[in-house]
Every structure is written in structure tokens, then in C-alpha cells.
Amino acid sequence: MRTMSRKTERADLFGVKCPLNWAKAKVRLEELERGDILEVLINDPKGRRDIPRAAEAEGYSIVQIDEVAGGWCIAIEK
Numbered sequence: 001m002r003t004m005s006r007k008t009e010r011a012d013l014f015g016v017k018c019p020l021n022w023a024k025a026k027v028r029l030e031e032l033e034r035g036d037i038l039e040v041l042i043n044d045p046k047g048r049r050d051i052p053r054a055a056e057a058e059g060y061s062i063v064q065i066d067e068v069a070g071g072w073c074i075a076i077e078k
Helices: 020-031 045-057
Strands: 008-012 037-042 061-068 071-077
Touching: 008 020, 020 037, 020 045, 037 045, 045 061, 045 071
Parallel strands: 008 037
Antiparallel strands: 037 071, 061 071
16 A cells, blocks of 8 residues: 655745736645645735635635745645
8 A cells, every 4th residue: 555645845935926827836735746846935915815616616725825935835736
């Protein structure tokens, strides 16, 4: 029996404006395996609103959203 190992990667997108930050995050998500997590670090308020919506529309799950120094960390599960 093979156990599923969950990988977490981080994409630092501070300074990248919406919608380019979602485009970059989506490329990274496509490289991951199902069940892996991508932590997207952003400081664009539009991205804070739009990335979770876009991710869910594409079939990804939002695991959590945290405030971090100067922005947010959005954890997205593939």
C-alpha cells in the first residue's frame, strides 16, 4: 500500500499585480500533483479577493488564507 505524500510549495508573488499573480500561481499549480498545496504570497488587495474565487472556479480548494507581514498567504490545494 502506497501512502500519499503531500507536498507544499511556496510562490512569492509580492509586487505582482492581479491578474498576473493568478496566472503565475496557476502555472505553478499545474506542475503539482493532486493533493499538493501551493502557498501563494501576495500583497495586492485585488489578488486577495480574486485569487480564491479564480482558484475555486478552476476546481482547486482554498485551504486557508492568513495575513502575513505586508500581505497575505493563500494556501491552495490542487
